[in-house]
Every structure is written in structure tokens, then in C-alpha cells.
Amino acid sequence: MNAAPRPPALSAGGMVSSSHPAASLAGARVLADGGNAIDATLAMAGLTWLTLPGQCGIGGDAFAVVREPDGRVWTVNGSGFGPDGGTPDFYAGQGLTAIPLDGPLAVAVPGAPAALAALHDGGATRSLPELWEPAARIAEQGLPCSARTAGDVGEAARAVAADPGLAEIYAPHGVAAAVGRRLPQPALAATIRALAQHPVSFYTGEFAERAVAALQAGGAPFSGDEWAAGAQVTPERAVTGRYAGAVLHQTPLPTPGWMVLQQAALCDGVLAAADWLSAAGIDRLARAARLSFVDRFALCGSDNRRDGADYILTAERLDAQRRDLDARTEVRGPIAVAAGDTTSTVAVDADGRAVSFIHSLAFTFGAKFTVPGTGVVLNNRLGRGAYLLPGHPNEVKPRRKPLHTLNAWIVTDDAGALKHVGNTPGGDGQVQWNMQLISHLLDHGRDPAEAVAAPRFTVFPGSDADVVGAPDELRVEAALPAAVRDELAVLGHRLVVQPDHGAGGSAQLISVDERGVLSGAADPRQEGVALGVD
Template identity: 70%
Template structure:
């Protein structure tokens, strides 16, 4: 069957979707047992640590948008600081022009445990030990290696072999884990149980001591105080914009949620009358994305107000005119694919959660904390610059910019319309804009929206590749006539495989009859499950 032909899942009760069947099943079980959408999200998060270990983990970052049954929307953000001794001179004195992506120097304090603990505190109805014990048990007894994990292991095999913790799990005999191999992680099982009972241990207890000792010995100038500073995450107000009559609720800084809102403002009203995925629509969205990346590089850090200036209505109006006049000069900023995964959940009461978490690149910094099974992220190397005076220059207690973002869309009466997210580095903000257009301009069913041909402006804003030549990457299901028109408009078109753009979108929509419709991206192994 053609992946585009897969129907959406349907439900009058609740629904979940993720990038792996086991994770979706875990969320569906929680809903079926009376748990809410936050409970289901927490259960799916823990399962994805096991079934998508190259994409996410306890040592990464996590963000969520939550819509309550009464229409109230809130967010949780979990990302941490780099080392207190991490300054531009520190790295420059070692002969570095960028912060390394791998090893101890690329690590930021993981924010995922704090985010998940806060999500639980403010929205769950079940205890963390109950929600995470199934994942701990699977880590202890083992699970079969999936095709995605086997591919991730092959991609990172050289680095995996150099880390004893990763090698013991994914290359025990020197060779890469293969599809169907039984993978057991007893150290990670113990960590999951400890974290469920006491999330603070990760930041101020034995785990924190182990992590800081190991990182310091490897040359990263952590003091330990920056770990304690990341212990608590608190709910924040979502940032909002509008598109095609819907209100789009996005994750705030340090995420690039504002970039989706900027693109939505630049494209609103201009795409619905154009042919779906025609050259005119692709050109408009691609140029809007390049403007957003240019603004991010020039103006926006993780702790300043530049994004508010970018979304100023007068500025948006000027940029819309520039796009209409084709004056945008297609500046080049790099997009990297990244490795991330997301989940969506809606319960019978109408509570909805869009959740996303990541290690950065595949297996993050490819570095484990000994005896814990926890792989650390490489977010500092990916998201902080060694550019003096830049709003995103590395600095103590300044979080690196993040690529993760998630969204929920509501209608004029604050009713739930849709929620979703799509991983993939700097592709995320572009592909989420494409999802919004598919859903709200053209009325696509979720299954058609997540499987639709994807295009990506390359490059975007990752620290080590901000000067790469500009490309417009398109999956080859976008026909040759359209590609020729894009070339005539000045784009350097690079053709990808039919489903080769990357990402693994998850979408749930509620239709006019109250029916939930959901789908998982065919580019990975995910599935949406309805619970009535």
C-alpha cells in the first residue's frame, strides 16, 4: 500500500500518536485505564527512550504544549545551561572556531527530567512510578531492536564504540546492533525507577555528582551549580499567532516556536487560493522560511526580546510586501536534520498534549554517564555560537538556542482544532508551517498531511554550518514541472528520495462532528491509536 493511502485513525474518545507502535500502545493503554492525556504523554516519553534511543533520552531536552478542557493553554520547557566556565575565550583558547558537537564540550545540562517532572506535577492524574514502571521493566528484560534504531546505530557506530556505556548496549561485540537483536539496559532501568521516585536526584543528588565529575574530568568546565539551577521547570504561557482563522499556540524561548508564527503571519491568506504544493505556494513558504532564519541569526538569542520585534505587525507587513515583490534575497543559513521524536495525545475530556524531546543529533554527544545508561545531549555544541557580542554567543547561564517546538491550534471559541509536531532540526519550523497549510488552507486529512511531499530550505542556523550554500530540497514526489518553475524563480533545487526529507510528523485533529482523526508519519514506524 502507498503510505499516502493509509487512513487516519478515528475515535470519539481519546487518541495518541507517536513514531513507534510500542510507545503509542503505552499511551493508549493509559487512556484506556482512565488516565488523562498528560499521563499518556509521560508513559509514551519513557517508552521512546527505549524504542528510539538515538532520538531522545533522559539526558536530552523536552517541551510540551497542553490545552486543558476549559480551553486554557500552557507550556513546559525543559532545557539547560552550558557549563559555568563555558565562555567564548575558553573555547577559542583551545583553538576551536565552534563548540564541538561530540564529547563533553558539546553537552548542556539536560532539561528533560525537569520538564517531565513539571508536566507530571501540573497535569497528571497517576504517579510517575506507575507510569514509568512498564518502561523500566522493558529496559530490564529487553526489547527487539527496530529498523530505525539499527539505522541510527550504524550512523553513529564509530562514536558508539568509543563510549563504554553505548558500546555495551549497541555494539557489544564490536558490530552494530541489528534489527531484531535483543537489547537490554539494566543500568537505564535502575535510573528510570530512581528518577520516577525522585526527579531531583538528577540535578542535586548522586546522578548529578556522577555526571559533573565525568564531564569535568573530560575537560568541560561544569561547576555543578548550573545543574542545580535546572532542577525546576515551571508552566509558561504559550506564544500565539493566527493562521487561516485558527489560533496557533507555540512553545516559547529557547525554542523557535516564534519562527513558525512568523512564517504563518507571512503566508496567511496567500496559500489557500494557490494549487496545493504548486510552485507559487512552495516559493512563498520557502522564502518566508529563509527570512525567519535570517532574522534568527541576526536578532534572536535564547534570552532576549528580538523575537517580539520580529513579530511586530508593522515589520510583518513590510516583509509580506517584500515577499510579494520577490525582493527577498535568499540568504543562506544552514539546516541540519537532527534527531528528535514527538508524541501527541488527546483524552476523552478534550485535554490535549503536544510533546517533543531530543538528544540533539543521533545519540547526542555519544557520551554516557557511567553506570546509569543515560546518554547526554549535544545541545550546547549545536545551539551556541562563538561569535562575540552575538545574542546567541555562548555564556554562563545562557541556554543555547533549541530547534524543538510543538503546537496546538484552537478555534474562535477556544475549541480544539488540531495539535501536532514534527522533528528534524531546523526543518521543524518549516515542516510545521507546511502542516498548518495542509490542514487549514487545503483541508487535508491528517494521514495525507503527514505523508505529503516535503520541502526544506537548506541551510538554516546551526552553529557550525551557518555559511553553507543555499538549496531548496524537495522530495521527488513534487513533480518536475513544479521543480522547473522553482528553478526559474531562482531556487537551487536538490531532489530527494520520495520520502527522504526526514522528520516524523504526528497530528490529531477534531472535526466538526467531534470525531478525532489522527495519523503518524509513514517516514518512520509510528502509528496513531484511538481509544473509545
């Protein structure tokens, strides 16, 4: 279907994979120096702030799933609240029918610093100053602008030029950054060093005062109390489900990890009986994804677990939905999917500790709004994730976190032994592509390289706030054979063909075989690489 993928990287020791070679190298160096998978993840996170600045940053959100050598699995979930004054009446008084996607009103309290600190406290063996000093040094000297970053700057050119902090780095004197030009960021270097010494200072120190003052000056009704509350991130249990005889571990609310578990329950046993990437298999995955997005839009908020995600995953309801899918009588509803700008990493160390990590600014360069004098770009998660729909469980209100698109996963056997660790960025595509990756691995025995390179397909729309109600599409990459596409059209799908490897995402996978040998691969849709350490 595609050209043969590159063979997976192999290792009998540790392994990392990310969407940029420099980040992977940083993680591999930490493992080679005796650090563990948490250390490697933290090092890669710091590098990606520089290598993929449109996708992630200190001012964004972050989530992780960690599998310990004894089989225990835990998560960290770093996302924050919108402003305490951000009531429905406030936005109505502004004449808004949706929260803006750019500027101070789009911002939620960043969860990434608190999540990274919690991840570090959960089992790192190296200090944060040691792990982040390479990133601070590179920020000070300036990393050459990559093609991806130049493209992101071009995509958001007007907003980049309008923000003094962004313009100073990426469009000085009105000239957009070109590939290869060094981008020194001394203010960001200083922030990274300060954050490494005292992560909580992001929420209660000088940085917090600057951030809240800048947001207030821009019209966002932050009090400062909600910002301080963002410092509280404690480890949580993963949400789990079963698929193809294995156990899936996912990030809990406000992430859509439950959506992957729902799709898994609706597809278990069905996809294994279908040929790999056949019309029948794709049809089932697409219809299961649509049901999941309908449920997300209709029922879910971040704080109504019992009536939302838990209810959706009850055995009785899943059984009824399976019967509807089998009979092709499932109910459709208004849903919407949009892409997003995110990046992710995976790491496994020689002890079998595994980390699936993902972080994001939401859309490219987030809210396109920097905290003056810090180099930190703030996210636009509130604008992307919260609704202005009266009474909806995801309606914006103080101390309610907006729903997220980010999720991360690990697969083990029943005894807790590691089988696979993976993830992908890609907005509402994430929960679909993650399910596809899991099926490629568990139903069809594909190796990581085959799984990440396989033709990708995406139901549109999903449930992002800015595109609710768009017409149904099934977007498929051109590498999917024409005969399969024709069958899908007969089955009632409205197809939109995308270029080969044009669907988006940047999947990362590491698998463990029965001998304990690691195999890993990075998605060819970006310039990432998997590296093994012996």
C-alpha cells in the same frame, strides 16, 4: 502526487500518535485505563527512551504544549545551560572556532527530567512510578533492536565504540547491534525507577554528582551549580499568532516557535489562494522560511526576547516583510540548516485535553557520552545550538541557554476549542514542516493522513551552528510532480530532489471535527502509528 495515504485513525474518545507502535500502544493503554492525555504523554516518553534511543533520552531536552478542557493553554520548556566555566575565552583557549559536537564539551544541562516532572505536576492523574515502570521493565529485559536503532548505531559507529556505556549496549565486543537482538539495559532501568521516585535527584542527588564528575573529568568546565539550576522548570504561557482564522499556540524561547508564527503571518491568505502544493504556494513558503532563518541568525538568542523574537513579530515589521515577499525583493543573508534526531508524540483525551510533546538528544546519540553506571546518554545541544561568534545574541556564555530547534504546537478556534494538535522532529526542518502541516490542514482542508504524507520540501541552509554559510538549496521529495519542480526552478530555486519520503521528519497529527470525532495519523516516513480509544 503520493500514493494514497492510509486513512486516518478515528475515535470518539481519546487518541495518541507517536513514531513507534510500542510507544503509541503505551499511551493508548493509559487512556483506556482512565488516564488523561498528560498521563499518556508521560508513558509514551518513557517508552521512546527505549524504542528510539538515538533520538531521545533522559539526558536530553523536552518541550510540550498543553490545551486544557476549559481552553487554557500552557507550556513546559525543558532545556538547560552550558557549563558555568564555558565562557568565550575558555573555548578560545582550547583553540576552538566552534563548540565540538561530540564529547563532554558538547553537553548542556539536560532539561527533560525537569520538564517531565513539571508536566506531571501540571495535571497527571497517575504517579510517575506507575507510568514509567513498563519502560523500566522493558529496559531490564531488553527491547529487540529495531532497524532504526541499528541504523543509528551504524551512523555513529566510531563514537559509539569509543564510549564505554554506549559500547556495552550497542556494540559489545566490537560487534554492532543487529536488528532483533535484545538490548538489556539494567543500569538504565534502575535510573528510570529512581527518577520516577524523585525527579529532582537528577539535578541535586547522586546522579548529578556522577554526571558533573564525569563531565569535569572529560574537560568540560561544569561547576555543578548550573546542573542544580536545571531543576527549575515552571509552566509558561504559549506564544500565539493567527492563521486562516484560527489561533496557533507555540512553545516560547529558547524554541523557534516564533519562527512558525512569523512564517504564518507572512503566508496568511496567500497559500489559501494557491492550489495545494503548487509552485506558487511552495515558493511562498520557501521564501518565508528563508526570511525567518535570516532573522534567527541575525537577531535571536534565548535571552533577548524584546530585541529578538518579539521585535521580529511586530506588526510593522511583518507587514514590511510581506510587502517584500509580494514584490520578491526580500533580503538574503548567511544561514544554515541541519537535520537532527528527535521524536515527538501527540495525545488527546476524552475531555478534550491535548498535549503536543517533543524531546531530543540533538544529534544521533547526542554527545555520544554516557554518565558511568547510569545508562544515560547526554545531549550535544550546546555544541549544536550555541555560537562562538563574538557579541552575537546566541554566543555561548554561562547561564545562557543555546537556541533550540524543537517546537510543538496546538491550533484552537477563537473560543479556545481544540482543532488540531501536531508536531514533527527534524532539526531546522521542524519549523518549515510544521508550517506546511498547518497550511495543509487550514488552507486546504486535508485530513491528518494526507497532511503527514504530503510531499515535503525544505530550504537549506537554516541556522545551525555547524553549517552556517552553506549554499542555498530547496530540497524537494521526488513525489512532487516534475512540472511543479520545473516551475520552481524558473522561479529561481536551486532544487535538490530527494527520494520519495526521504526528506526526514516524523509528523504526528490529531484533528477534531465539528462532531467531536478525532482523526489522527503518523508520518509514513517512520514506523509510527495513531491509535484511538473509545
